[in-house]
Amino acid sequence: MDFFDRQWSTYRRVVDHDLMEHQALSAATTAAIEGWLAQRPQGAAPPHMVDLGCGDLALLAPLLRQLPLGSYIGLDLSAPVLPRAATQLEGVPYPCAWREQDLLAWAEAEPEPEPVDLLHSAFALHHLSDDDKARFLELSRRHLAPDGLLLWADVFREPGEAREAYVARYVERIRSGWTPLEPEQRQEVIDHLSQYDDPADRDVIQRSAEACGWRWHWLWQGAHRAEALAMLTPVR
Numbered sequence: 001m002d003f004f005d006r007q008w009s010t011y012r013r014v015v016d017h018d019l020m021e022h023q024a025l026s027a028a029t030t031a032a033i034e035g036w037l038a039q040r041p042q043g044a045a046p047p048h049m050v051d052l053g054c055g056d057l058a059l060l061a062p063l064l065r066q067l068p069l070g071s072y073i074g075l076d077l078s079a080p081v082l083p084r085a086a087t088q089l090e091g092v093p094y095p096c097a098w099r100e101q102d103l104l105a106w107a108e109a110e111p112e113p114e115p116v117d118l119l120h121s122a123f124a125l126h127h128l129s130d131d132d133k134a135r136f137l138e139l140s141r142r143h144l145a146p147d148g149l150l151l152w153a154d155v156f157r158e159p160g161e162a163r164e165a166y167v168a169r170y171v172e173r174i175r176s177g178w179t180p181l182e183p184e185q186r187q188e189v190i191d192h193l194s195q196y197d198d199p200a201d202r203d204v205i206q207r208s209a210e211a212c213g214w215r216w217h218w219l220w221q222g223a224h225r226a227e228a229l230a231m232l233t234p235v236r
């Protein structure tokens, strides 16, 4: 198994054993999208969706296959996930496109003529620095239709919690509770999160989003004070 396959199979095991509460998160995401679709005006064009850091879509595909989308773009920095994601959406009645791209570069680019109605990102934005997260929020808004929606699922720090304290308690959670993983897999996750994860402070990021024209609602919060889902809509 190469490096990518090993890392991805560890992530799959985390998802399959619901160690990051993906089941509850998926239910909250489904409810949010269905609620948003239900309140769109009758006769509105089918929504265009962009998924930033889409991964292999193993979890989201059952929902995506049912949605009445006008189009779907799956974007990810990692090329090997894209054919896997494409396989998951084979046969859907709307066009799909797959892009190997950095999500911040996507936000920085000039918006396409057709605005995005539904922007989704799960467990990808916490890799950005705080400055880049703020920049992403400022720039991504330009891509969205006025009645569009950003659903941001991710890990977040508690208000006022230092990154070191967050990492320490997440590492403890993995060591004591993630027994479905082999010890080497647990260590792999610990090494990755200690090095790369930079979750936003919940209150700070909400204020920063509001300052650049978003309305923020927390839709779901996991049991471990880390995983959460936020819904952001542009202030009109």
Ligand SMILES: C[S@@+](CC[C@H](N)C(=O)[O-])C[C@H]1O[C@@H](n2cnc3c(N)ncnc32)[C@H](O)[C@@H]1O
Binding pocket: 011, 052, 053, 054, 055, 056, 057, 059, 075, 076, 077, 078, 081, 101, 102, 103, 104, 121, 122, 123, 124, 127
């Ligand atoms: C933990 S996986 C989550 C995958 C999927 N969204 C899910 O919830 O199952 C994070 C994904 O985000 C991608 N990613 C991380 N940083 C990214 C960036 N700056 N731009 C685009 N994709 C990124 C990774 O390659 C990976 O596929």
